[in-house]
Amino acid sequence: MTQEPKDWLEAELLDTLDEEYENELEDAFLSEEIRRIYREKRPDQMDRRLYFRELLRLQTELIKLQDWVAHTGKKVVVIFEGRDSAGKGGAIKRITQRLNPRVVRTVALPAPSDREKSQWYFQRYVPHLPAGGEIVLFDRSWYNRAGVERVMGFATEDEVEQFFQDVPEFERMLVRSGITLVKYWFSITDEEQQLRFLMRIHDPLKQWKLSPMDLQSRIRWEAYTKAKEDMLERTNIPEAPWHIVPANDKKRARLNCMSHLLSLIPYDEVPHDDITLPDRVFNPDYERDVLSRDLYVPQVY
Template sequence: MGKQRKRLGSAAYEAELFRLQQELVEVQEWVRAEGERVVVVFEGRDAAGKGGAIKRITQYLNPRVVRIAALPTPSERQRGQWYFQRYVEQLPARGEVVLFDRSWYNRAGVEHVLGFCTPEEHRRFLHQCPTFERLLVEDGIMLRKYWFSVSDEEQQRRFRGRIDDPMRRWKLSTTDLESITHWEDYSRAKDEMMTHTDIPEAPWYVVEGDVKKEARLNMIAHLLSTIPYTQVDQPEIEVPERPPGTGYERPPRDQATYVPDHVATLVGE
């Protein structure tokens, strides 16, 4: 067994994360200027760190350019559609990036393991998915797929942390807890999914997720390395001088309803 690598310090992590976020802003401007279309799929075990990575990616980006797609449970009408149809509606137009916080791969994972789809529907998904993704890439969409891996011990530790934290308890669903008792079933489902859908046009990239901070940096750095962007020259912007006044007078303050000064209760009068 090799020697364990030294952990990255907090200061170094924050500095590298900010550098990568600056680069993400450059990618955003290139996507918008060139009319590119980018799709990033985030999949993996529950509590593997997908949400944290998405949060850091979007922190400084324009939500009109970079959008998160996190679809709810399908409606009765959507259950009667072609399976991929509601995901097609979320695909980017020119100059957009869409981050799928879970995606069409629900069918290969939770739906298959927990019996929310039939064996025939699962088989059809594995058959159609590579063709679907090849069509996206053929049409010019840059498709990147990331699987966040986490050990069973680390997953359980994170679950317990969520139960004890009222600010994060909402993240823990009954479906998440079921993943503990179906650990090997999910492993088999993931292996089968990878066998069918790890294609040259849209390969899977596995992110080791036991150390969240390192997983975020590794994933973002890799994503940036796969996008052939160039720096876009930005126009010079100047703040204009305020024009001379024309006699406008602001109405008396007592004519408006202001929010109470809550801060005064914290710092005193």
């Protein structure tokens, strides 16, 4: 039976909300004890209905931003930095969720290879920079050198110092080339990171996020704090300032980051031609072939 347009639209909207609920079922496998502790520590969680309403509103604006960037040929780079479990990935997921991956893409590079270690430090990042009409989100970036590489001893103090000498000019070069460069630091407290690590330990769907390096970051909390403060002080330049996102509340952090990003770029709504669905051409001589049942996915559900 053919659905009425109203029924079809309602089904599509419900499907959209289902996607949001799937993303938000983050404590489905948590132990009751961990869940209780987290709720006690965070009694002022944002109202769920308000969160979804604002999320969809901001995602609508991000589509307008995306269209404007593609239409004007602008180039945008957004850097997401912060401690492990600070919520960078969750914010990036909500930003890109409804956008065109041909226009907006995420870069999350693995540890450098031996060959990359011998290159100019910024070289491995340059190929991922945007062309005209593109937005690139870096889930961690060249600031690895000022953070994890420095704290974990993967870079010498001379290499770190050279990085601090080079990065302001490197970023000024990017800006001079026409790139809009936005830098976010997601900030969480010691207590909040501990709670999130405990949740990952008790959540089978998130244990993969907890690496040996993450565990080391707990031990070296103070060293990371000193490295972060040094980094923010020495790389906060007028052409590409840092923006700190208080991230103890994940929902508010995501919305605040999205709202702030939209406020930084003077985009306009791009006019679009009306879209009309053409009529299908029917060929009376066409007969659809009957395909083998072996080709179909089993109907388990």
